[in-house]
Amino acid sequence: VQLQQMGGGLLKPSETLSLTCAVYGGSLNNFNWIWIRQSPVKGLEWIGEINHLGGTKYNPSLERRVSISIDTSKSQFSLRLTSVHAADTAVYYCARGGIAPLLYWGQGTPVTVSS
Amino acid sequence: AIQLTQSPSSLSASVGDRLTITCRASQAIGDDLAWFQQRPGKPPKLLIFAASNLHIGVPSRFSGSGSGTDFTLTISGLRPEDFATYYCLQDHNYPRTFGHGTKVEVK
Numbered sequence: 757v758q759l760q761q762m763g764g765g766l767l768k769p770s771e772t773l774s775l776t777c778a779v780y781g782g783s784l785n786n787f788n789w790i791w792i793r794q795s796p797v798k799g800l801e802w803i804g805e806i807n808h809l810g811g812t813k814y815n816p817s818l819e820r821r822v823s824i825s826i827d828t829s830k831s832q833f834s835l836r837l838t839s840v841h842a843a844d845t846a847v848y849y850c851a852r853g854g855i856a857p858l859l860y861w862g863q864g865t866p867v868t869v870s871s
Numbered sequence: 872a873i874q875l876t877q878s879p880s881s882l883s884a885s886v887g888d889r890l891t892i893t894c895r896a897s898q899a900i901g902d903d904l905a906w907f908q909q910r911p912g913k914p915p916k917l918l919i920f921a922a923s924n925l926h927i928g929v930p931s932r933f934s935g936s937g938s939g940t941d942f943t944l945t946i947s948g949l950r951p952e953d954f955a956t957y958y959c960l961q962d963h964n965y966p967r968t969f970g971h972g973t974k975v976e977v978k
Contacts, residue, residue: 799969799972800958800969800972802966802967813965816872817966849914851914855920857920857962858907858915858917858960859917861915863914864914
């Protein structure tokens with residue numbers, strides 16, 4: 757199983773962050789698909805997750821601004837974070853959940869929010 | 872949200888040393904705790920899940936124990952490739968939460 761991340765980069769405050777994670781070599785069924793971010797200030801932060809049926813769980817600290825979607829036909833899932841600000845600067849990871857938690861990870865995408 | 876307190880935040884060690892890292896949860900989480908190793912520029916790598924289950928392919932010098940609120944990760948016989956940062960994760964409740972990490976450095 758490989759997870760390949762796309763998107764990210766440099767954003768201005770108030771813009772929307774969009775990231776996609778493509779899953780290769782495995783089915784999306786029966787697993788949770790997760791977004792996590794890491795910054796020097798906050799460390800590792802779980803953003804949220806989605807299952808193959810589209811059921812979602814979000815971190816309450818981000819819930820008003822975050823949405824995660826899944827496209828099983830394309831074998832990918834996506835993160836959308838609105839109204840970004842400097843505190844959203846981090847490396848963003850996608851990962852697969854399961855009995856063995858966070859077994860597979862994407863390569864990580866640096867996201868910088870700066871005017 | 873459940874808070875995970877890791878200690879120490881950093882330590883200096885030598886090859887061959889036996890290390891213990893602790894993770895304390897702010898409320899009981901059964902055995903729903905995992906340990907990860909992270910090297911610079913890489914995503915975390917799963918070592919142990921369900922408190923004491925060694926993931927396939929992880930060397931047996933790594934071991935985990937604990938339940939409820941107190942957990943430990945032990946490395947018996949530190950190897951050069953083990954100098955890294957270690958994190959605990961609870962998957963008992965949402966939102967999932969991580970410890971702040973323990974950086975293992977060369978003495």
